[in-house]
Amino acid sequence: MKFEEAFEIVDKAVRAEAGRHLNDVELMVLRGSCEGLTYDEMAQKSGYGVNYLKGDAGHKFWKLLSKALGEQVGKRNFQAALERAKGRFSVAGAESVQSAEALGTEKPDQDFYVERPPIEHNCCEEIKRPGALIRIKAPAKMGKTSLIGKILACADQQGYQTVLFNFLQAKEGSLKDLDNFLLWFCTNVGRRLQQDSNPEDYWNDSFSSTFSSNDKCTFYFEEHLLPKIDCPLVLALDNVDRVFEYPEEVRVNFFSLLRSWHEQAKNIEPWKKLRLVLAYSTEVYMPLNLNQSPFNVGLPTELPEFTTEQIKDLSKRRGLDWEEAKITKLMDMVGGHPYLVHKALIYMKNYPNAGLDNKLDKLDEFLQEAPTEAGLYDDVLREHLLILEQDKELAAAMKEVVDATEPVRLDWQKLFKLDSMGLLRLKENDVEPRCKLYRLYFQEHLKDI
Structure with a gap:
């Protein structure tokens, strides 16, 4: 059974049982299951933790679907169960929902990109410079990947080669050993440039005994990748902060390697072809030599929340054309957080009449349910909660923040972790809920x- 057909049946069954639509994670588990993916493969594609998908989100999803269909359903037998349920839950005509966008679960594409001047202009100008290094720092789901897409589109217009590399797609074992990590990195970049050179030649016995891992990686770029390119190369590294979590040998050497490439690219051929874009969610609080860090050079870029005018323009593009009073109501609940705003507008456009209480305005009902398990943000909120439940000190810090009536001061490690999750708003040296x-x-x- 194809995903589209399974989705129609499952979404209607869940609506009948729970009075809501599938959330982001449920949709992703269903799609992955239809495609025959394991939970490990789903985790690699989505960025969610495998334990969260299998032990929490997946378990709850199959339990809910079992209740909705009236029989025991799991990852292995759900397709047969859906075949039996076709007559009861098939969807036709105008009620049919054919895409994830109808649930507010798609990632905003470039048609709905919200510019935050002068960020885009500055980045597009910077990427033209030999040795350019753009650093995009913002909490999760603030639009880093979308901005990278904008920068790469500018590079494409200049006739540059581009490679987008997302570290959430890296296999767990690839990041734990420096030699294997850099070989894996070189192999992936070479393949994406469709070059037939074999980086393993630089990792053979004769090279291994003479040169460091960083040397071998540098030689591969300098002697094979860059000389074969007749134009600048933009190498965009998304979610590079994942490397922060791994052994010191890996993170220190990799980041010093990027810094050395940046310095060489200012005036040395063929490195002048290379331009770097780094995107990460948190401050770099690990010890790095100032002269070996890529996080204190280049163009620093932080992403602010959307303004009222930006949300008003976005609502028009989504076909809502809200007046300012409605925008103010939404912002009172979610601020100008890009992901939360996009998600709300998509849902409100596609389900203008959904809801169980006709006495409430649709937006009022949406906002009333928003901070509950019945709300559209349930999957996002539960994901954050699961992380906090695994770190009692971090959970206690977040409790202190939400219970306080004024901004509070946290120790720097807890502040960085909560800020990288996008849960905090900084007020000078203090914090409050975002x-x-x-x-x-x-x-x-x-x-x-």
Whole structure:
């Protein structure tokens, strides 16, 4: 059974049982299951943890679907169960939902990209410079990947070669050993440039005994990749902060390697062809030699939240054309958080009449449910909650923030971790919840710790 058909049946069954549509994670588990993916493969594609997908989100999804269909359903037998349920839950005509966008679950594409001047202009000008290094730092789901897409589109217009590399797609074992990590890195970049050179030649016995891992990686770029390219190469590394979590040998050497390439690219051929874009979610609080770090050079770029005018323009493009009063209501709950705003507007456009209480305005009902398990943000909130539940000190810090009536001061490590999750708003040296949604949800779910 194809995903589109399975989705129609499952979404209608869940609506009948739970009074809501599939959330992001449920949709991803269903799609992955239809494609025959394992939970490990789903985790690599999505960025979610495999334990979260299998032990929490997946378990709850199959339990809900079992209840909705009236029989025991799991990853192995769900297709047969859906075949039996076709007559009861098939969807036709105008009610049919054919895409994830109808649920507000798609990643915003470039047609709905919201510019935050002068960021895009500055980045597109910077990428033209030999030795350019653009650093994009922002919490999760603030639009880093979308901005990278914008920068790469500018590079394409200049006739440059581009490679986008997302470290969330890296296999767990690839990041734990420096030699294997750099070989894996070189192999992937070479393949994406469709070059037939074999980086393993630089990792053979004669090279291994003479040169360091960084040397071998550098030689591969200098002697094979860059000389074969007759134009600049933009290498964009998304979610590079994943490397922060791995052994010191890997992170220190890899980041010093990027810094050395950046320095060489200023005036040495063929390195002048190379331009780097690094995207990450947190401050770099690990010890790095100032002269070997790529995080204190280049063009620093931080992404602000959307303004009222930007959300008004986006609502028009989504076909809503909201007046300012509605935008103010939405921002009172989620602020100008790009992902939360996009998700709300998509849902409101596609389900203008959904809901069980006709006495409430649709937006009011949406906002009333937003910080609850019945709301559209349930999957996002539960993912954050799971992370906090695995770190009691971090959970206690978040509880202190949401329970306080004024901004509070946290120790720097907890502040960095919570900020990278996108849960905080900085007020000079103090912090408060990023938005009302987070305050209400975590006040309820952290009250007993």
